[in-house]
Amino acid sequence: MDHTLNADSSSLPKKVTAKAGYHHGDLRTQLLNAVRLLVEEKGAENFSIAEAARKAGVSTAAPYRHFEDKPAILKAVVLDAMTRNGEEMRRVMQPFPFGSIERINALGQCYIDFARQHPGIFRLVFGFSEKHDGDEDLTACGREVFGIVIEAVANYLDLPPNHPMAAERAYMLWTFVHGHSWLIIDGKTKAQDLQIDEGVMLSAVSDGLIASLRQP
Amino acid sequence: MDHTLNADSSSLPKKVTAKAGYHHGDLRTQLLNAVRLLVEEKGAENFSIAEAARKAGVSTAAPYRHFEDKPAILKAVVLDAMTRNGEEMRRVMQPFPFGSIERINALGQCYIDFARQHPGIFRLVFGFSEKHDGDEDLTACGREVFGIVIEAVANYLDLPPNHPMAAERAYMLWTFVHGHSWLIIDGKTKAQDLQIDEGVMLSAVSDGLIASLRQP
DNA sequence: TAACATATGTAATAGCCGCTAACATAGTCA
DNA sequence: TGACTATGTTAGCGGCTATTACATATGTTA
Numbered sequence A, B: 001m002d003h004t005l006n007a008d009s010s011s012l013p014k015k016v017t018a019k020a021g022y023h024h025g026d027l028r029t030q031l032l033n034a035v036r037l038l039v040e041e042k043g044a045e046n047f048s049i050a051e052a053a054r055k056a057g058v059s060t061a062a063p064y065r066h067f068e069d070k071p072a073i074l075k076a077v078v079l080d081a082m083t084r085n086g087e088e089m090r091r092v093m094q095p096f097p098f099g100s101i102e103r104i105n106a107l108g109q110c111y112i113d114f115a116r117q118h119p120g121i122f123r124l125v126f127g128f129s130e131k132h133d134g135d136e137d138l139t140a141c142g143r144e145v146f147g148i149v150i151e152a153v154a155n156y157l158d159l160p161p162n163h164p165m166a167a168e169r170a171y172m173l174w175t176f177v178h179g180h181s182w183l184i185i186d187g188k189t190k191a192q193d194l195q196i197d198e199g200v201m202l203s204a205v206s207d208g209l210i211a212s213l214r215q216p
Numbered sequence C: 001t002a003a004c005a006t007a008t009g010t011a012a013t014a015g016c017c018g019c020t021a022a023c024a025t026a027g028t029c030a
Numbered sequence D: 001t002g003a004c005t006a007t008g009t010t011a012g013c014g015g016c017t018a019t020t021a022c023a024t025a026t027g028t029t030a
Helices: A027-042 A049-056 A070-093 A101-117 A119-125 A136-157 A164-185 A198-209 B027-042 B049-056 B070-093 B101-117 B119-125 B136-157 B164-185 B198-209
Strands: none
Touching (some): A027 A119, A049 A070, A070 A101, A070 A119, A070 A136, A101 A136, A101 A198, A119 A164, A136 A164, A164 A198, A164 B164, B027 B070, B049 B070, B070 B101, B070 B136, B101 B119, B101 B136, B101 B164, B101 B198, B136 B164
């Protein structure tokens, strides 16, 4: 339930309060923090490197010592967010029994929570073509995260993890939580005056699309 | 199956080939056409008013005689796209019997087709907060389009169109096609090596989430 | 028809931003 | 110490949004 993307106080930098000198000391990390804040604050399409640099207290040219260009800095933020979301997914499913439908529901809820808590980042991760369409790192990271879902579905359905049906049903679940996440952060759900219990809906979906396969 | 957003030869302008004079004659329409092309070509986040103006053969200041600012010109494109998509939805469901599940499936397929055929516009319609978050015109248009889906679901389930369950199940269908559309145009589906028949999946979803309610 | 009002174009400009080049400073290691 | 590398800065180019002042076409009315 935490999804903390903000303060990067873990893996503490070599110089925590390096401000006095000519060299910053920990600019890369603090730039990423600034970018995350700005993306959340002003939207990924209105964020500027220059503002991130000001926020970190350096000149507008300094970021280019650490990142090739704007797409590169955004890619770093995206990769970090995907990784953390994957970790969070593994965490939230752990309390529930192996092979249970509750594990699947927990994964879906985790995905939705992430979008709600970090809509700007979510928009950035998806939605933005920003030159990293076929990027290998991002693809690999995505496959790993989606693998968690496939595995949970396969375990529930008593299938080998590489069974096509597991991937197929996992994908259906993904489309659902993905679409719901987008509609939530775009305000479309509210605009339609829909009074829907999210948890109930999520259960209905996993029941209708996955649990229904257990008794043939 | 057409979703033609490009040539606006319908509702023909007063002067079709007004190019010679100081005044353009049909700048507003041609600007919108240029914007649509550019959004599709370079992505909504990289489109610029200046380039649209060049494409229409006028100075970079001219567009501001017809649109307040960048969000306004994008809003016009979005409204047009939503309207046309709504019309297309009404068209594709017509061949199927009133109250049939095929009508529902046709609506879903139409939504997905639109995204696949106009990914740039789709990204613009959703995904972009671009200052029209709570815009009344867009909200009204969206409610009207979504109303088509609610109605089809209500008819199939033999419910009054304002029954909460109709809206609820319609929303589930929406989340599914919306999420699938995003994943398709983001290339995520391909990145995951998923071999899924879209029509089969769509049927499975409407079966699992809607048809299952008919026999209680 | 002449004069005025309105609509719609241009040019010039201010203030952003992305990114690069040339230069400055700090840390590292022979 | 001296050379090399990493990481800052300043200055500047070209592109963008948006505004302002001015120019030209169109239409209305006396």
